Amino acid sequence: MVISCASVLAILGFLAYFALPIFAGGHLGEIFSWEWRPFQGQCGILPMAVGSFLLAVTAMGLAYPLGLGICGFAHGLGPRWLRRPLLGLIHFLTSIPTVIYGFVSVIFLVPLVRGIFPESTGYSWLTAALTLSLMVLPTIVLLIQAQLQQVDGRVRLASAALGFSPAQTFLWVLGPQASRGLWAAAVLGFSRALGDTIIALMVAGNAPQVPHSLLDSIRTLTAHIALVVATDSTSQAYQSIFASGLILFMVTTAINLTLRRLQSGTRPAASHD
Amino acid sequence: MIKRLTSLAQACSWLAVVTTLGLVLLLLGFLGLRGFDALNPALFFGKTPAWAAITARLPVWHGIWPACVGTVTLVLLASLLAIPLGLASGIYLASYAPGPWKRWFALAVELLAAIPSIVMGLFGFALILFLKKTLAPQANTCLLLSAGCLALLVLPYLILMTQTTLEALPSELRLTGLSLGFTPWQNLVHILLPAGGRGILSGVILAVGRAAEDTAVILLTGVVANAGLPSGILGKYEALPFHIFYLAAEARSDAELAQGFGAALVLLLLTAALFLGAYYLQNTLAKAWKQKDLLI
Amino acid sequence: MLSRKKAALVLILMLTVILGTVPPLWAQDPLAPFKTLEGKIDIAGGTAHIPVMTEAAEQIMKANPKIRITVAGGGSGVGVQKVGSGLVDIGNTGRALTPAEVSKYGLKTFPFAIDGVAVALNPQNPVSALTSQQVRDIFAGKIKNWKEVGGADAPIHLFTRDEASGTRETFWKKLLKKGPIDAKANIVASNGAMKMALAQDSRAIGYLGIGFVDQKVKAIKLDGAEPTQENAKSGAYQVTRLLFMNTKGDPQPLLLAFINYIKGPRGAKIIQKHGFIPIQK
Numbered sequence: 001m002v003i004s005c006a007s008v009l010a011i012l013g014f015l016a017y018f019a020l021p022i023f024a025g026g027h028l029g030e031i032f033s034w035e036w037r038p039f040q041g042q043c044g045i046l047p048m049a050v051g052s053f054l055l056a057v058t059a060m061g062l063a064y065p066l067g068l069g070i071c072g073f074a075h076g077l078g079p080r081w082l083r084r085p086l087l088g089l090i091h092f093l094t095s096i097p098t099v100i101y102g103f104v105s106v107i108f109l110v111p112l113v114r115g116i117f118p119e120s121t122g123y124s125w126l127t128a129a130l131t132l133s134l135m136v137l138p139t140i141v142l143l144i145q146a147q148l149q150q151v152d153g154r155v156r157l158a159s160a161a162l163g164f165s166p167a168q169t170f171l172w173v174l175g176p177q178a179s180r181g182l183w184a185a186a187v188l189g190f191s192r193a194l195g196d197t198i199i200a201l202m203v204a205g206n207a208p209q210v211p212h213s214l215l216d217s218i219r220t221l222t223a224h225i226a227l228v229v230a231t232d233s234t235s236q237a238y239q240s241i242f243a244s245g246l247i248l249f250m251v252t253t254a255i256n257l258t259l260r261r262l263q264s265g266t267r268p269a270a271s272h273d
Numbered sequence: 274m275i276k277r278l279t280s281l282a283q284a285c286s287w288l289a290v291v292t293t294l295g296l297v298l299l300l301l302g303f304l305g306l307r308g309f310d311a312l313n314p315a316l317f318f319g320k321t322p323a324w325a326a327i328t329a330r331l332p333v334w335h336g337i338w339p340a341c342v343g344t345v346t347l348v349l350l351a352s353l354l355a356i357p358l359g360l361a362s363g364i365y366l367a368s369y370a371p372g373p374w375k376r377w378f379a380l381a382v383e384l385l386a387a388i389p390s391i392v393m394g395l396f397g398f399a400l401i402l403f404l405k406k407t408l409a410p411q412a413n414t415c416l417l418l419s420a421g422c423l424a425l426l427v428l429p430y431l432i433l434m435t436q437t438t439l440e441a442l443p444s445e446l447r448l449t450g451l452s453l454g455f456t457p458w459q460n461l462v463h464i465l466l467p468a469g470g471r472g473i474l475s476g477v478i479l480a481v482g483r484a485a486e487d488t489a490v491i492l493l494t495g496v497v498a499n500a501g502l503p504s505g506i507l508g509k510y511e512a513l514p515f516h517i518f519y520l521a522a523e524a525r526s527d528a529e530l531a532q533g534f535g536a537a538l539v540l541l542l543l544t545a546a547l548f549l550g551a552y553y554l555q556n557t558l559a560k561a562w563k564q565k566d567l568l569i
Numbered sequence: 570m571l572s573r574k575k576a577a578l579v580l581i582l583m584l585t586v587i588l589g590t591v592p593p594l595w596a597q598d599p600l601a602p603f604k605t606l607e608g609k610i611d612i613a614g615g616t617a618h619i620p621v622m623t624e625a626a627e628q629i630m631k632a633n634p635k636i637r638i639t640v641a642g643g644g645s646g647v648g649v650q651k652v653g654s655g656l657v658d659i660g661n662t663g664r665a666l667t668p669a670e671v672s673k674y675g676l677k678t679f680p681f682a683i684d685g686v687a688v689a690l691n692p693q694n695p696v697s698a699l700t701s702q703q704v705r706d707i708f709a710g711k712i713k714n715w716k717e718v719g720g721a722d723a724p725i726h727l728f729t730r731d732e733a734s735g736t737r738e739t740f741w742k743k744l745l746k747k748g749p750i751d752a753k754a755n756i757v758a759s760n761g762a763m764k765m766a767l768a769q770d771s772r773a774i775g776y777l778g779i780g781f782v783d784q785k786v787k788a789i790k791l792d793g794a795e796p797t798q799e800n801a802k803s804g805a806y807q808v809t810r811l812l813f814m815n816t817k818g819d820p821q822p823l824l825l826a827f828i829n830y831i832k833g834p835r836g837a838k839i840i841q842k843h844g845f846i847p848i849q850k
Binding site (some may be wrong): 066 | 518
């Protein structure tokens with residue numbers, strides 16, 4: 001117990017300690033700027049922050065409707081006998097290693113995107129978003145599902161007695177009742193997408209720019225850490241990765257605290273697979 | 274009107290399910306087909322005779338055997354560090370009296386669960402830099418460091434799984450022991466743990482699977498592309514997920530790419546086996562307490 | 570009848586053949602120095618070095634399993650930083666160390682091969698020669714379509730390396746003359762990854778060590794000069810650099826043996842096999 005507390009504090013402490021020179025040295029404005037040209041002394045990480053945000057949002061935008069559809073399917077919109085195999089499969093998806101999504105995407109999806117859109121290299125925001133959405137899908141489904149399950153037990157008989165079909169129950173009773181779970185799934189799915197490194201690193205192209213289209217190459221904060229971690233340890237470029245780490249840490253923490261408030265009363269489901 | 278909306282929603286849900294199934298089939302089929310061809314002794318051992326490689330008498334080149342051994346060692350070490358801590362903390366959160374501390378512990382666990390794995394890796398890397406500057410100039414990124422960071426990464430899952438499993442046991446069960454005059458400790462050891470054992474075990478297995486698949490942590494804490502079998506817990510090592518990551522970007526030939534598919538399939542089979550084990554245990558537990566869907 | 574001269578010639582020829590194939594007793598086995606050593610060598614840094622390093626490691630570890638050598642990439646910057654902070658034993662760079670780096674970490678440097686940095690395309694691309702100015706404009710993002718340099722009407726896909734790369738530094742200093750690189754350019758993390766990216770994308774342009782050029786990528790003529798290692802050596806092709814191994818302080822016996830092996834005759838063979846030009850001691 002003490003270890004978990006201590007390690008959370010230690011992680012925060014170390015990140016802060018190594019990011020400190022930025023704040024102390026008055027380089028804050030340089031790190032939080034829009035140009036990444038370390039040779040010219042410009043080490044802005046804002047493009048990466050934007051990249052992280054955009055990628056996570058689009059991945060969620062793709063995955064969330066799918067997830068919602070699947071949950072609806074399992075709770076009345078689809079035939080009941082398919083429910084267990086479907087949820088079993090979704091459960092199984094959580095066990096697929098992230099690097100495998102990335103690997104298949106590099107070999108299969110990247111050339112496909114390049115083939116369809118000649119102006120893109122295939123290593124793009126779009127490719128990463130598609131891959132990432134498949135990866136966060138099970139998290140979303142399982143979170144929504146957990147909430148629906150709770151509500152389902154309470155209202156199923158009542159709504160059946162009122163003459164609702166299972167499909168109608170889902171649309172007008174279950175769904176609205178489970179809205180807190182729907183929010184939680186969206187927020188946690190977002191946090192999971194934000195925290196991914198490997199897929200972004202492998203297929204997003206890693207160009208340190210604010211993208212103008214879905215076909216542009218982007219770099220996330222996580223990929224930025226992985227790319228820059230081993231450059232000269234006193235340079236500003238190096239400090240920028242600790243700033244990136246700190247941002248990620250604070251954002252996920254903020255998300256969790258918000259969620260805690262959102263869910264106060266209900267037990268938070270396991271947040272990651 | 275309502276009818277039409279309903280059927281529209283139904284159509285959408287079918288679409289979602291079919292799309293997902295299609296994508297998953299595509300992913301697994303592609304990997305299965307390409308990976309299956311690569312599954313042979315040469316994938317694991319290169320040109321080294323298999324037995325000599327397994328008994329570590331001869332080093333393996335151009336095979337994924339060292340990466341497999343590296344991953345297994347890494348995961349065992351991480352489990353060794355994380356499981357006792359995770360179980361103890363989970364039990365504490367589930368059974369002992371609520372106090373002001375408990376809220377903070379629970380919060381810390383949740384925050385720990387939210388930390389992205391690359392940040393955990395960065396923490397490990399920073400820790401080594403810090404140690405080098407202060408206490409131990411010899412400190413270096415290594416197997417032990419990776420295992421430690423991975424242990425921290427999976428710790429919250431273990432804690433949450435243990436806690437949820439214990440709390441999900443029927444409350445009669447909790448009370449029976451106590452009302453028979455058991456101390457809380459006796460109640461825990463003789464009644465609650467045996468009853469929840471399968472659920473906890475499945476949590477452990479899932480955590481192991483998570484440790485086996487993570488790439489971002491080890492990327493910063495000591496994995497390398499060529500190291501041979503791990504030489505000790507203070508040495509650098511190879512690991513399957515990193516090997517796949519590496520080959521995806523740098524396969525120098527079609528043969529190396531085929532090796533990437535083989536390695537990916539092996540890793541998938543490993544995590545899938547762990548998952549199925551955990552799933553089986555969870556289901557039998559749920560059946561045992563007639564709460565079929567509780568743990569899904 | 571054979572003349573005496575001919576007989577002597579035949580004899581000499583035979584002797585040379587025998588001496589050439591059977592290693593004479595007095596010539597030292599290049600792996601001999603490792604026989605009495607044990608320990609580990611961690612290598613990281615320059616990615617052009619990786620094929621040479623892994624093959625040398627393989628030979629040495631086969632000869633003496635008590636020696637363990639690990640090889641990682643990362644780029645030249647990584648090599649300097651890691652060897653400087655003691656995280657690895659040998660840090661490779663594809664560029665010369667700066668005086669600041671040498672004095673800050675107390676590094677010793679060992680050049681062992683010459684390599685050129687070639688501008689490379691996908692083999693399907695009809696373009697096979699560019700001027701330096703065209704390359705500068707392409708990387709600056711001024712030229713965006715292949716038809717502007719005599720190719721097909723297709724957008725140009727830029728690939729570059731991360732800032733830790735010595736290949737990038739050589740390319741940037743010697744060819745781009747420190748000109749800008751478009752922020753749109755995709756970033757890959759090693760020479761190997763660059764080769765794979767170029768091999769897959771028919772509209773791509775990038776740059777990589779000549780040692781990595783084979784039939785999968787097309788190295789183009791630059792201002793009329795063919796990017797071959799011979800031209801790199803003679804100076805006809807100007808975008809060149811040396812490949813270095815660096816140690817912190819004077820190398821320990823095992824490290825020294827490794828460095829001598831790389832710089833020795835067997836190392837030279839390995840270096841040549843992977844497309845670089847060895848520097849003789």
